Structure formats: structure tokens, C-alpha cells
Amino acid sequence: METNNITNDIPDIEVLFDLADLFKVFGDSTRLRIMYILSSGELSVLAIAEGLGMEQSTISHQLRVLRQNKLVRVRRDGKQMYYSLDDDHVQKIIEMGLEHVLE
Amino acid sequence: METNNITNDIPDIEVLFDLADLFKVFGDSTRLRIMYILSSGELSVLAIAEGLGMEQSTISHQLRVLRQNKLVRVRRDGKQMYYSLDDDHVQKIIEMGLEHVLE
């Protein structure tokens, strides 16, 4: 019965384009570093920028990409916006990738 | 003890750059389609090109990228080169991505 290929899990080729778009988001070291630093807990934009030693604007632009792809969540507290990882998939996708990279 | 973040799984920031490079490979629909079509079994370069309706050269270029990242394997049989998926990580990474895309 059920073979172990992915054929059954991909109903439509259209989905592959969406999937490529998702992986594109993971395919940038700045965004990956943002997700990494957020894995310890929520942080403000400035805290992320300082933590990574990058410009506030750069981080803000990339956070937008992450937000649009539902990989991070935002919460406002006063003047600050606190970002955190959105769901478990983020971590799982990264872990799967790591297994491949580290082997 | 062991919290459920990914901090412990990422020993070095350097690795994040390698990881981004890996995800870059998944972040292209042509390469993703190649991996998809290979999930049914090994295929020659021409068979892939015809299956996807793309140029032989395009496929060959992308197969090289997949090869360099150890995502596909090659085997020569006469004039033809038969490509197949390299390991389980390929499928697992794609499946994780799909879970996110399809939700």
C-alpha cells in the first residue's frame, strides 16, 4: 500500500510554487538568524537588530517577509513591537534542514 | 531541563549560513519540481526535461546544483545519466514545508 514517496502528499503542482516561495524565505541567512534569535523568546525589532549587529531597517524589512509568510507573530507593547516565532513548523523545518547540513 | 527551542541544536552561527544555502536550493520551483518528479523513481535528464516541459540545459544546470548539495544521486547507464533522490531528508524537508503551506 502506502509507499514512502511524497507523491501522495502533493496533490497539485501549483502547491510546489507556493512551497518554493516558502523555502525562499528560509533561504536567507539574515532571516534564518532572526528566526534563530527568536527561538529563545520574543524580542523587539531593535533588540534583534542589535543582537545581530545589523541595521534596524534591514531587520524591519525582513520581519515583514517573515510576517507575510506567517513565520513570526507580532505584538505591540507601547512603542515597541515584539516579534516571536509563529508556530512549530518553523522549528521543525529548521531542524530537518540541520540534519542534512550537519551530517 | 531541555526546553523546546532550537538553541541547543545550533552550535555555531556559521551553520546558519550553510543552512540558508541548503534552503536556497529548495527555494526554486524548477528544482522542487525535479525533486518531486524524482520521488517516483530515477529518471534520465531528458525524461525529466520532457516531464517538466523544460530545456535539457536548464534541467542539467539545476541537477548540478542538486548534486552539489547531495540532494540527488547519479548513475550512468550508457549514454544516459539516471538521477534519483539522495536521502530521506529531501522528502522530510519537503513534507515539513508542505504542512506549513497547506494549513
Add this chain to the structure above:
DNA sequence: TGAACATATGAATAGATGTTCATTTGTTAA
């Protein structure tokens, strides 16, 4: 209200990347 601060946004630029065309390399079989 207005000054100070945090974040978002837009335009511009530089660098990366995918595809195509033309050609080369490598293999088979006559």
C-alpha cells in the same frame, strides 16, 4: 501639543541567480 523614540516604508543600488543559446564532452553502435 511637541519632543523623543521605535518601527515601517519607499526608492535606489549592487549583487545574486535562473534561463537560454551555442558548444563541448562523453558514449554507443554502425
Add this chain to the structure above:
DNA sequence: TTAACAAATGAACATCTATTCATATGTTCA
């Protein structure tokens, strides 16, 4: 060995994308 076929490669081009600078939006607090 040579013709025919399969795959790989290189150069050129067009497109996309990440970063930066400058500025706008939004919030707090005096």
C-alpha cells in the same frame, strides 16, 4: 573511426532580491 545521441558547460542576459539611506508613521511622556 565516425555519425548520432545524451548530458554538461560557459557566456550572456534579464530578473529578482537584500541592503542602505532617507523619510514617514505611530506611540509615549513631559
